Amino acid sequence: MPLYEHIFLARQDVTSQQVETMVDTYKDVIQQNGGTVEKTEMWGVKSLAYRIKKNRKAHFTMFNVNAPAQAVAEMERQMRINEDILRFMTIRVDELETEPSVMMQKRDRDERKDRERRERDGDAPAFGGSEGEEA
Template structure:
């Protein structure tokens, strides 16, 4: 069977458990068509680049699918009828990725980055340690 990656955007007013039940319903539609959901990743509530149906944020979900095309089309049809779903993008891929997606890797690496003070940028110290204010050049006042 062919492999697919599907990204779903759900409205921001919907709670996270409601998004999970929505995804479980869509997994049931795929199972009826003979397909399976290999991986589910909840990316959380994120900003959208532009307004979609008066929403500035959406719940993002990634699904890796191993399913026939008829089941995927039926899942997309049912999502288009659901008013909680803002957008759906399904792409056929040659093989499914193992492990976390690029979005989850970026989220994890952001948490592991050293703090700004630890990287050596905060070594200037407080303002009093930089010398008196009189030593600095002044801006000219008036038309001089």
């Protein structure tokens, strides 16, 4: 079966739980049409380069899909109908990535830098006071 990477953007004002429900719905569509979703990555809310349907931010989600073309076409048809989906893109690939995507690696790297900075600064509290001090 063909392999695809599929990314969709959901409106910023839907909740994370609603995005997870969308993910489950589209996974079911793929599975009902004889395919599988190998990997799902939720990249979180990110700023858009330009406004799309009056939205400045969106929930980004990526699927690695192993499915026939008609399964992907049906998923895309249902995404076109859904008002909460701003954009989507499906790309056929030769092989699926097994490691985390670049977006997830960037998040891990940023979290690591924050952790190292806190350790270097001696775990200073974020609110500006010193530990043990009362207001």
